Amino acid sequence: MRLVVEGASRAFGGVWAVRDVSLTVEPGELRAVIGPNGAGKSTLFALIGGQLAADHGRVRFDGDPVERLPAHRRARRGVSVVFQAARVFHGMTVLENVMVGAHATTRSGFLAAALRLPAHRRDEREIRTAAMVCLERTGLADWAGRAAEELPLGRQRSLQLARALCARPRLLLLDEPASGLRAAERERLAGLITGLRAEGLTILLVEHDVAFVMRLADRVTVLDLGRVIAEGTPAEVRARPEVVAAYLGPS
Amino acid sequence: MRLLLLGAVTLAIPPLLPERHLATFVLFALTATVTVGVSLLMGYAGQVSLGQAAFYAIGAYAAGLLAVHGAPPVLGLLLAPVVAAVAAVLLGAPLLRLRGHHLAFATLAVQLILLSVLASADWAGGAIGLQGIPRLVGDDLGYAYAAIVVLTLAVLVSRNVIASRPGRALRAAATSEIAAAASGVPVGRHRLAVFALSAAMAGLAGGVYAFYLGYLSPGSFPVLLSIEFVVMAVVGGLGTVAGPVVGAGVIIVLVQLLNTLGTQPGMPGYAPSVLSYAVYAIVLITCVLYLPRGLVPALRRLRIPSRAG
Ligand SMILES: Nc1ncnc2c1ncn2[C@@H]1O[C@H](COP(=O)(O)OP(=O)(O)OP(=O)(O)O)[C@@H](O)[C@H]1O
Ligand SMILES: [Mg+2]
Numbered sequence: 001m002r003l004v005v006e007g008a009s010r011a012f013g014g015v016w017a018v019r020d021v022s023l024t025v026e027p028g029e030l031r032a033v034i035g036p037n038g039a040g041k042s043t044l045f046a047l048i049g050g051q052l053a054a055d056h057g058r059v060r061f062d063g064d065p066v067e068r069l070p071a072h073r074r075a076r077r078g079v080s081v082v083f084q085a086a087r088v089f090h091g092m093t094v095l096e097n098v099m100v101g102a103h104a105t106t107r108s109g110f111l112a113a114a115l116r117l118p119a120h121r122r123d124e125r126e127i128r129t130a131a132m133v134c135l136e137r138t139g140l141a142d143w144a145g146r147a148a149e150e151l152p153l154g155r156q157r158s159l160q161l162a163r164a165l166c167a168r169p170r171l172l173l174l175d176e177p178a179s180g181l182r183a184a185e186r187e188r189l190a191g192l193i194t195g196l197r198a199e200g201l202t203i204l205l206v207e208h209d210v211a212f213v214m215r216l217a218d219r220v221t222v223l224d225l226g227r228v229i230a231e232g233t234p235a236e237v238r239a240r241p242e243v244v245a246a247y248l249g250p251s
Numbered sequence: 252m253r254l255l256l257l258g259a260v261t262l263a264i265p266p267l268l269p270e271r272h273l274a275t276f277v278l279f280a281l282t283a284t285v286t287v288g289v290s291l292l293m294g295y296a297g298q299v300s301l302g303q304a305a306f307y308a309i310g311a312y313a314a315g316l317l318a319v320h321g322a323p324p325v326l327g328l329l330l331a332p333v334v335a336a337v338a339a340v341l342l343g344a345p346l347l348r349l350r351g352h353h354l355a356f357a358t359l360a361v362q363l364i365l366l367s368v369l370a371s372a373d374w375a376g377g378a379i380g381l382q383g384i385p386r387l388v389g390d391d392l393g394y395a396y397a398a399i400v401v402l403t404l405a406v407l408v409s410r411n412v413i414a415s416r417p418g419r420a421l422r423a424a425a426t427s428e429i430a431a432a433a434s435g436v437p438v439g440r441h442r443l444a445v446f447a448l449s450a451a452m453a454g455l456a457g458g459v460y461a462f463y464l465g466y467l468s469p470g471s472f473p474v475l476l477s478i479e480f481v482v483m484a485v486v487g488g489l490g491t492v493a494g495p496v497v498g499a500g501v502i503i504v505l506v507q508l509l510n511t512l513g514t515q516p517g518m519p520g521y522a523p524s525v526l527s528y529a530v531y532a533i534v535l536i537t538c539v540l541y542l543p544r545g546l547v548p549a550l551r552r553l554r555i556p557s558r559a560g
Contacts, residue, residue, distance in 0.1 A: 051429055075435035087430035089423040091490070099416075100423045104435025106416060110444045113415030114408040123416060160430075167434060 001170035001202045002027050008047050008057030017043040019226040030203045032213040035223035041206045045173045049081045050074040075104040080169035084176050086156035088148040095144040098131040101166030134162040154180045174205045265395035273391045280398035283499035284456040286483045287405040288449030294489035295421045296445045302358030304476040305365045306335040310454025315384045315461040324387045328458040335454025336447040343446045369469040380468030387462035394463045405452045410492045482531050486538045488545025505530050
């Protein structure tokens, strides 16, 4: 999917969290968004995913303006989100959590479910199979029957990713997916993200681990105080003095 | 397998009951049916209805009025849940957008309004009531089986929905509306659907009730009845399929026992009603203090260690 953000702004209590941000992410591109704490990265993601409404500006998925659509309709248009905070569903198994991810791509409703109509059974079978595949990909297959809230935090993060993938997204927003992961898990995640990109998925990635980001990203957007202060390939961005000053620090 | 056994036992009960307990059994099965819906609404959609007896009444009056005007009883019974569900959608559509306890207060208000409308509506029999509703089946045993069918239907539908795509979506939204919506769940619409489903269950039970009594009056649907449904759902255990049935059973038996006690010679005339009011309060408080998750989860916890040991 081609993502275009045009002049998006959002304020909280008179303070701009995101201010006049524009960016274009080409189909199949892996774009990293970096910036110091409070730079507005998560807020920008929320404006794209529909968790927050923009005060100004547009968001386009493949050319269509979506900024007025609620989050669940944007999900149907192909955007999936992995939130910074691990938001897993309690009182449900790991498998069921991932199955919720398929909501956007399936149809059967209350009536079909109540009466166990064939359409419902078919949907259930497909959803279950798709969810198991996503659990395999994220290394959670052995945990399928466990209660989601019992997972260690790192695994809850993977669970969110599995759920996001189960929606078969065309645009994936990853907000610090590697935080809290150990080195080996981090490597596994890097491999998975590379694989997803190779499948043609458009990915936005927020991550504080700069080495991790620079290795994976096609292009990098740098935010500071809600504004874009730089954009380019990893090598270009690294060479910009204002980025070093604002973010990378004298290392 | 366990379900089949349970079904067989349930079907064997009514013929064994003496006549006067058969009436209690019918009442139990109908009340449990409404409670299944209330439990679904509270346990999975996080919404409270303090006016569920209004949908019970709507179903009852819909079936009763149709039958009185010559429609076949079965048609009235089929339309009762539909009319109740439509009423719920009309009421819920503007409300479920709002958060918190708006639905609880609104349903309570709706019930009060409905009761006063029914009491003054000549076409519904007014305060005297709607009389001469034809019978659906021959005897009380027949009604016991009709009530079992209705309860079974509600339990099966509830179980099926919980374990399905929309059911998972609702449960997900109970933890995080944001994450559920991000997965494509239209949270408000799903909550409205569950509200309508719970109203349909109440309406269906109301339909059977109308034919069973053969007579309906606003006084049959007091606000206390709505509260009773909520207490039964909480006592039985929210978020379980069996909870509402167990809760309804326990409370109805308790109320019956206290009624018997209250009508013993030497008791004052107001004893039965005071005792039956008191039972809700005492059971609810005991439950909240000692079994916050309800009877069914508590019984389950008792059983698991004993199995292991
Ligand atoms: N819901 C909210 N209400 C009020 N202020 C908010 C809210 N969300 C974010 N902010 C503020 O907006 C600014 C940007 O926050 P945001 O979470 O987007 O930053 P971030 O770049 O994701 O930071 P981090 O790296 O710490 O996750 C911060 O100043 C933050 O305090
Ligand atoms: Mg953030």
